[in-house]
Amino acid sequence: MPYKVRIAGLVLRRIHSWGLPDAVLVEVHLRLRERLVQQPALQLVSGDGPDRGMFYTFAMIDPDNRLCVHQFAFQVFYETDEETLSVTSGVYQRYFY
Amino acid sequence: MMSTTVLYQISSEYVEAVRRAYEGWRGVSPEGRRAQDLPDLIRACLEFPAAAQRLHDSYYDQMLLFGNTHWTELGESLLAVVAEMLALQKAVLELEPVVAEQRGNGWNQLCEAQRSLEELREKVRDLWPWAKTYTAEELRAATQGGDFRDVDDAFAELMGVDQETLLKRLEEHKRRYHPRQGVDRDAV
Numbered sequence: 001m002p003y004k005v006r007i008a009g010l011v012l013r014r015i016h017s018w019g020l021p022d023a024v025l026v027e028v029h030l031r032l033r034e035r036l037v038q039q040p041a042l043q044l045v046s047g048d049g050p051d052r053g054m055f056y057t058f059a060m061i062d063p064d065n066r067l068c069v070h071q072f073a074f075q076v077f078y079e080t081d082e083e084t085l086s087v088t089s090g091v092y093q094r095y096f097y
Numbered sequence: 098m099m100s101t102t103v104l105y106q107i108s109s110e111y112v113e114a115v116r117r118a119y120e121g122w123r124g125v126s127p128e129g130r131r132a133q134d135l136p137d138l139i140r141a142c143l144e145f146p147a148a149a150q151r152l153h154d155s156y157y158d159q160m161l162l163f164g165n166t167h168w169t170e171l172g173e174s175l176l177a178v179v180a181e182m183l184a185l186q187k188a189v190l191e192l193e194p195v196v197a198e199q200r201g202n203g204w205n206q207l208c209e210a211q212r213s214l215e216e217l218r219e220k221v222r223d224l225w226p227w228a229k230t231y232t233a234e235e236l237r238a239a240t241q242g243g244d245f246r247d248v249d250d251a252f253a254e255l256m257g258v259d260q261e262t263l264l265k266r267l268e269e270h271k272r273r274y275h276p277r278q279g280v281d282r283d284a285v
Contacts, residue, residue: 006245029252091226
């Protein structure tokens with residue numbers, strides 16, 4: 001069964017501060033909502049120790065500028081109900097090639 | 098760990114070298130100080146904002162491109178270096194009245210450099226991706242405390258639309274960018 005994803009209010013404010021183009025913002029939503037929840041064990045990289053959570057990283061090319069790559073990483077915890085993934089932190093940078 | 102990056106070492110050693118120069122400068126008599134190369138010490142401090150920004154960018158690369166998951170430690174390490182830089186700048190700026198004689202040799206720029214560093218420090222404090230540590234109990238308490246939002250609610254709020262519009266946009270996005278289903282890595 002796919003997991004549910006929840007996001008900390010702080011991460012929400014952080015995403016807002018990134019000023020992402022609409023298509024990229026929708027893609028982030030898609031990745032967290034549909035990609036991550038399918039076999040999260042294959043998507044997540046472990047941190048150092050159980051209290052440090054897991055990490056989900058992905059990149060995407062800007063559809064309006066193919067030389068711009070948007071790179072993301074999110075810290076994610078499994079909830080004890082084993083049905084929920086909680087996103088607790090996130091980092092973003094755009095790179096130009 | 099994170100403090101072994103080349104740029105961290107360069108930044109730390111640079112600050113230390115300037116500190117030694119400063120201490121040496123203070124060690125001489127007030128009369129002798131005028132003969133010392135104070136403008137050179139000021140110019141060295143002017144490099145701090147650029148050095149701190151390079152370290153900041155390097156840490157972002159560490160987190161995003163090289164899989165370093167010690168986000169909090171990296172941020173703390175950066176703030177520690179910036180704090181040392183600011184303390185040294187402040188110390189140099191307080192070298193009145195001798196510095197006052199050097200205002201034409203970088204003193205004003207040093208005030209500006211100090212403001213730049215303070216801005217970087219505030220940016221890091223506000224926007225750094227501080228990674229949380231949670232025990233299962235702490236995470237449960239945060240959940241019950243209402244710290245988390247459903248992903249659809251959250252993005253609907255971010256985009257300023259209702260859920261129906263949000264899901265329509267999502268489907269439209271998938272048709273446009275992922276017509277063959279699934280999400281291709283590196284391509285929106």
